[in-house]
Amino acid sequence: MSSNTYDLGLWRILRRISPEFLANLSGFYLYGMIGGSTLLFTRDNRVFAYGFNGNGRLGVGHFRFDVSDQPEEIVELRNVKIISVAGADFIVALVEDENTHKCYLLTWGSNNRGQLGIGDEDDRCKPIQIGSINFPIDKVECSQTHVVAIDCNKHCWCWGDNRFGQVDGNITNTFYCSPKLIHFEDNSKIINIACCETATLALTEHCFLYIWGKLDSCIVSHPMRIDLMNNIRVKKLLGMAKTFALLTCDHRVILIRQKTERYNRDPLQQPIQSQFLIKFLDESLPCSIVDIYGSLTYDTCNFILLSETGRCFVWNMIKSNVIETSMTSIPDVATLCTCYYTNIHAKIPPELVINNLGAFNNEFQSDLCIKTYTYSHFVRKIFVQREKLEQHSQYLREFCSNRIEDDHEEACGRKIIIRHHSYLIVYAYLRYIYTGILRIDPLFTAELYNLAREFQDNELIQQIPEFLYHQTNLCSL
Ligand SMILES: *[C@@H]1O[C@H](CO)[C@@H](O)[C@H](O)[C@H]1NC(C)=O
Numbered sequence: 001m002s003s004n005t006y007d008l009g010l011w012r013i014l015r016r017i018s019p020e021f022l023a024n025l026s027g028f029y030l031y032g033m034i035g036g037s038t039l040l041f042t043r044d045n046r047v048f049a050y051g052f053n054g055n056g057r058l059g060v061g062h063f064r065f066d067v068s069d070q071p072e073e074i075v076e077l078r079n080v081k082i083i084s085v086a087g088a089d090f091i092v093a094l095v096e097d098e099n100t101h102k103c104y105l106l107t108w109g110s111n112n113r114g115q116l117g118i119g120d121e122d123d124r125c126k127p128i129q130i131g132s133i134n135f136p137i138d139k140v141e142c143s144q145t146h147v148v149a150i151d152c153n154k155h156c157w158c159w160g161d162n163r164f165g166q167v168d169g170n171i172t173n174t175f176y177c178s179p180k181l182i183h184f185e186d187n188s189k190i191i192n193i194a195c196c197e198t199a200t201l202a203l204t205e206h207c208f209l210y211i212w213g214k215l216d217s218c219i220v221s222h223p224m225r226i227d228l229m230n231n232i233r234v235k236k237l238l239g240m241a242k243t244f245a246l247l248t249c250d251h252r253v254i255l256i257r258q259k260t261e262r263y264n265r266d267p268l269q270q271p272i273q274s275q276f277l278i279k280f281l282d283e284s285l286p287c288s289i290v291d292i293y294g295s296l297t298y299d300t301c302n303f304i305l306l307s308e309t310g311r312c313f314v315w316n317m318i319k320s321n322v323i324e325t326s327m328t329s330i331p332d333v334a335t336l337c338t339c340y341y342t343n344i345h346a347k348i349p350p351e352l353v354i355n356n357l358g359a360f361n362n363e364f365q366s367d368l369c370i371k372t373y374t375y376s377h378f379v380r381k382i383f384v385q386r387e388k389l390e391q392h393s394q395y396l397r398e399f400c401s402n403r404i405e406d407d408h409e410e411a412c413g414r415k416i417i418i419r420h421h422s423y424l425i426v427y428a429y430l431r432y433i434y435t436g437i438l439r440i441d442p443l444f445t446a447e448l449y450n451l452a453r454e455f456q457d458n459e460l461i462q463q464i465p466e467f468l469y470h471q472t473n474l475c476s477l
Helices: 330-337 386-392 394-403 423-435 442-454 458-469
Strands: 025-031 037-042 047-052 066-073 081-087 090-096 103-109 124-129 137-142 146-151 156-161 175-182 190-196 199-204 209-215 218-226 234-239 244-248 253-258 276-280 289-293 302-307 312-316 321-325 368-373 379-384 414-422
Touching (some): 081 137, 090 137, 103 137, 137 190, 146 199, 190 234, 199 234, 209 253, 234 289, 312 330, 321 330, 321 442, 330 423, 368 423, 379 386, 379 423, 386 394, 386 423, 394 414, 414 423, 423 442, 442 458
Parallel strands (some): 368 414
Antiparallel strands (some): 025 037, 081 090, 103 124, 156 175, 199 209, 209 218, 234 244, 244 253, 302 312, 312 321, 368 379
């Protein structure tokens, strides 16, 4: 299953939760700007929340700034069947009524742009139902500040931030705190939706796309139809910070973004539609794609493609190329290659409940922060204990004494910056130091081998060929 994680060490926020508590979890959902807040789903159908609680985004019934001791239960969600959750500094959850089996929306958290859709702008610290749509809901999606939903009549509703026209195009109204019914030229029925930071996308049952809001500098003040060539059938819409991606039924991927023409002499002269770049990724992809996954936050310029054969690829927006990874877990690939967290309901397989990671990547039990850089230029942190590194090798002992610097931004007060190796490689190495287990995509072992040579780690150098030899089943890593 691609939404299973195989490595709880990847999420610092989970590392702070006791192993006993983790053992009863079936899954989690990380949200907020840097994944600082999490919903925890237990095997006995309860929902707990943990981490940063700004604006009441944890839904636990109080506005205290964080929940850092023990996870607290969202009692309103006990035995409630949750179909989907989406969120940023607020949450909107699609839940099923146990008697009628019809779905409705629960929401909580920040409401500064009316994104809770409950008629006012006051934050809420516990789940409240969005009551003003009088029909069962089929689907809901959100950006950081606005929400779009489809009801059972295939009508499209939108609310929240409208500064860029992402709710209904009419920027005179900077936000809507109640759901607004969106009208389309031909009274189209909407079957799929997506949000990016400043725009909204809807797919009609006849396979037309409508877009409104703002994509980079291109402003669309009412739902505008984009015709896809040759009546392409679309299976999934994905909204990311500044781009949309579409997955077609014939396993292809299309990007929709603003054309960036730096020397465009007179942009107003152009028909507005030509300002969107509709780009197929086919040429760059070696196989057909069955799912796509991305994240909403500003810090990511990559998204993940899952192939028919269970391989994952990371599409790098800046370089416009794909990086292959043979890991098949979307949550793990997401945190290693695209962002701090995974904005997906990640499932924890039963065999993972006992983990042997010790204090690895637990910032509360660490005195040293290793700062690395990903494919994007944003810093990624891994927390360790200096003593553990120093015990590992002579090289690391000297490395620590030469390279440790003060860092007043970190609670642990000390850092080492590593620039020449990616987050992924450094993570795999530090995890190996703590657990003795190599867990890395075989495609990256050459990079790890380079690191092992540089760090004069002879034991690891010897283990790498052995590790590669035994990689018969990559999925069970
Ligand atoms: C935009 O909203 C304003 C204020 O509600 C309204 O007066 C105006 O008619 C709207 N414009 C359009 C094009 O709907």
